Amino acid sequence: MEALFAILIGLFFAAAIYLMLSKHTVRILLGVVLLGNGVNLLLFTTGRLTREVPPIIPAGMDALPAGAANPLPQALILTAIVISFSFFAFLLVLTYRAYQELGTDNSDEMRLAEPRDEERPPMGY
Amino acid sequence: MTAEILSLSLQLSMPEIILAVGALALLMIGVFSGDKSTSTVTGLAVALLLVAGLWLIFMPGEGEAYGGAFMLDPFARFMKVLALIGSIVAMVMSVGRAQSDQLDRFEFPVLLVLSTLGMMLLISANDLIALYLGLELMSLALYVIAAFNRDSIRSTEAGLKYFVLGALSSGMMLYGMSLVYGFTGNTGFDEIAGILSSEPRHMGLIFGMVFVLAGACFKISAVPFHMWTPDVYEGAPTPVTAFFAAGPKVAAMAILVRIVSEAFLPILADWRQIIVFVSIASMLLGSFAAIGQRNIKRLMAYSSIGHMGYALVGLAAGTETGVSGVVLYMTIYMIMTLGTFACIMAMRRKEGGNVENVDDLAGLSSTKPFMAIVLTALMFSMAGIPPLAGFFAKYFVFVAAIEAKLYALAVIGVLSSVVGAYYYLRIVKLMWFDEAQGEFARISGELRLVFGLSGLFVTAYVLFGGPIGTAANAAAKSFF
């Protein structure tokens, strides 16, 4: 089962990276969302998979029953989901603003820094 | 969790709590009274950071808190105080430029405080999750302030680039953490170290470590994770760049030191190779690329890349001397950098308008002799020329590397510092030997104070640097 997940996660990453390699910030944005999901699934799988038994201690017991899901990765993923959502929101605003300022979402055209024809530093003393 | 443990935890993390609660209060003030309260908010923010710093210096108490996720040891204390100083100075310097750089909004000081809070949490992180959180907290605020200038398109561009690459590195770091967790079943640094020293190491674990290190290297802008640095340094408003160059570097270096000397100490041989590679690449790129720069902020970016490489030389040693070298290096680096940025901010033409080209410094010795003297001292110090502080910084890390028998690293370091010295000297030459093209406007008091103090520090270090060295040594003892 983990192997199947591993393949799916690999695909998530591949798709995310493919999108992020694009020049368009909107595609990069989509890539970031996919990447977030990929990482979450990855965290989930690293903690090993168990079926359907949530990590909730049944009434009358002091510990989890055998076969319950691993709670720690879940806690971690909850954090990660929230943070990746923050990232998403922020990048969205940033893209929006860049589009308004520069009139493009093509990162290739955003090169005020390091323009191609900058003159060389002086060679004399 | 009993009340006793909780109160201890609260006491240990009081500076962080002060900042967190304070930031919320500042936000309230800002929201309810608008942008006209910016100067009040800035003043309060500085006061807040000062209180946190004083608490750290004067209140005793050391140990773990919150079930081991938070650690306050001499190392953390030293680095936190350093980061706080960096933030305070950067914030004070921003006051004069707030108007012209469009930073006069109440969010700005609040974001700086929140970012500083992130740094403090990061420095104290003793657990992978706490590390991730601290790092994100710090970085998110940085992403925002990089893009803060409302008029500059460059600033937007800088923010976007920084964010996309930063998100990438956080992703990698998170991935690395999940691998480390997957192989050790633990997130606490001590527990990871315990497992690593008792079990045979696993390839996947090494990968996890590599990715975690990569995330930290991104934040200190070490090669090959440096790409954002020149663009962001140049694009962001200068006060923001000064802030970037100070506290966040200290915090990220602190966590890098803590991860490798605590969690990954049992696999020193593995991470040492990575650190050595990163260090060499950073030193070389920092030195070579800086020579060709005309914009002084870009130059500072490459210079900071190089400096991080030198600091990593000490880390590569993996010894107590090495870590105390890193601590000392970061201290001296931060003070030199802040002083230099104060000078850069003072580069303002009489006719108005900021200039940032190296050539604009020509003939400074005749127009602004005091600034020229200070900047000369700073440049010589950055070049590592004795008897200035920068030399001792380099000296201690190289000594540590040689003690650890990393000869090649030390030799490359020395060679690249020769190359590096060239561009600092070019600035000195410009200031003293070239004809002035125009005069700078009157320099504001706070900038004068900052670069004056910084200049005093680098020149007087040779006489009074002993206690700082001793403190750095004590900080390094936290790990060994």
Add this chain to the structure above:
Amino acid sequence: MAANAPALTFIVLFLPILAAVLAPGLTRFLGDRAAWVLALAPALAFLHFCTFLGEVAGGEVVTGGYAWVPSFNLSFSWFLDGLSLTFALLITGIGTLIVIYSGGYMKGHPDQGRFLAFILLFMGAMLGLVVSDSFLMLFVYWELTSITSFLLIGFDHEREAARRAALQALVVTGGGGLCLLAGLVFLWNITGVTQLSLLVHLENGLRESPFYLAALVLVLAGAFTKSAQFPFHFWLPNAMEAPTPVSAYLHSATMVKAGVYLLMRLNPVMGQTPAWEILLPFFGGITLISGTLLAVRQTDLKLMLAYTTMASLGLLVMLTGFGAPHAVEAAVLYLIAHSLFKGALFMVAGTVDHETGTRDLTKLAGLRAAMPITFGAALLAALSMGGLPLFFGFLAKEEIYTALAAGNPRAVFFTGLAVAGNALMFAIAFAVGLKPFLGPRIETPKHPHEGPAALWLGPVVLAALGLLAALFSGLAHRYVSSPMASAITDQKVTVDITSMPHLGLPLMLSIITMVLGALVYWRLDTARALMVRALENLGPGPDRGFDRLICGLVRLSVAVTRFVQPGRLEIYITATFILLALTLLVPPLVFGELPGVPAWPQNLLVQEAAFLLIALIGILAVVRATDRLTAIVSLGIQGFAVAVIFLLFGAPDLSFTQFMVETLSVVILALVMTRLRLSPRDHRPVGQMLFDAVVATACGLGFTLLLMKSVEAPFDNLLTDFFNAYSKTIAHGANVVNVIIVDFRGTDTLGEIAVVMITGLAVLALIRVRAGSRTGSGEGR
């Protein structure tokens, strides 16, 4: 000495630096007389060091110091033996004269105060260099002399030549200094000693160490650059751009001898090895010959002296490394003699330049009547440099030939070199010290007359000392030469040569030298023409090479920056991912750590398979999306599929959060995208697409393999067990995930809330910024 001697020495070491600080102010108040007052500082220091003469001659070593950073075992400490004391006396003694001379030379110059400050600063550095005990202090002072030299050479910064010379000197000597530092660290690492006073008495271990050669080469790099040995000699003649007092002081009497000082200092522990006795004489010999040949070519008085200085330094290095019994004594005598006569001749050249307005040999003649005192000093100095009997230079030359003429082929070779070199130096000595003063007067740019006392005092005192030291050679040897030679060899040596010529091979060689020298002097113009032609055929030297190196460095830097920092986000990201793919794939392939082929899961339920498939379709659709609606919808599909997968595998909390976040994302994205009016169509050309696809697939494959590998290993449930065991008993919560989040890891959650808060703030800030700029520019939506 009194009990407070260390404190006094400490003050004396900082006296020149103190004087340097006072110099600008004092010059403003006293004008040209300030130099006489400032000269008190080195004079007092000189007297202070004189009080140690007796003690040191008795074989004692004066030490002292203060701790600096005890935790790093660093201290500010000094020690005075015969070697350092002689140097200290030369530095302060000649320094006194130079300061006075500078007052006369720079008379009326607007920056006289600054000049004096630099000179005194240099003096403090040089003094510190020779008395330093700890390695670190030695290095610090070493570099300080380079920096002050940079400031002094570039003093006349209006001229590009001066700027270039200053930078060149700094790069060469400063770089050499760093090599020296590396060498010292090696020495420390090999021996465990960080103090010169302990190092020189080490019995063994250093020469046998495998790192001996490395340490030697690094130390030599430092010494050779400082002492202008071939092939690092080129900076010294260029440094003549500096005002003449600087040339006299730094570039002949003191700083350039720092390299020789270092070699002499290390001779007891590093000498007497094959490497030492080959490298030193070899480079020294080349420097000697090339220096004298280049000197013959010049017509500028200062340049002629500069090249002979270089030659003399070569001779000193050669003698220091030669290894014969008398060689060290010869080096000692020659070093002292050279400092006296060369300092005097440089000052003479400066005076002539100052009074006549030119220092071109071909434009100067017949000055003896106009400048009688200067002429006298010049003649005395030239006689000493030429090595005529009754002068200290003669003693040195006799000792040199005594040491070299041992009969074996190596000795014969180096004797030949020494004779040739000395003969040429003889010629130059009289060309500088005699020729301008003889013959009929030639018109000069300025009308010549004798300079003020400040200008002739220095040359006269130094030249006279060259004579007196030889006449009272017993005294000089007892207090200076013998202790110095003893310090260099680390055993008791008594120098006993006198100025009375005594028959033997050395005297014969001396005579040959003088005859040859006289011959060259007679046909100097022919020799010069010959040299000019020979050098033209040789092509560019290291001096041009330096220019090319600097230009090349700048070009390289620009190229590197353009390559690694093109300023395009897309390239940065691509580079990062290629690196990532390589990191992920190469090590497992190389070390064969690939995971095993997994079995098809036996109990895969239909709904599980279905949602895995839906997620897959979702991501494929996102990648393939050509319009924004498809992109948004397919993004939603994969997000919800992930949420369901969480639910199916026992994570209802996650599932719920994911649903919420995904819904929010899709809604916000849909809203913003409509506002943006963007077409998300992929504009990449096919080749680019394929390349990106390959990189992306490689990364994805790497992640998959690594994950498979990681889940193969048994899982350590330690931490989970901890939470499991305590969440009910301590935290009283049944939902372990919730307990972890709000209780065990409460701080993290607080941090998380802070992150969300920042995001909110960020979005607010950016949107407010946007609104502000909009209203500012008056642009409608």
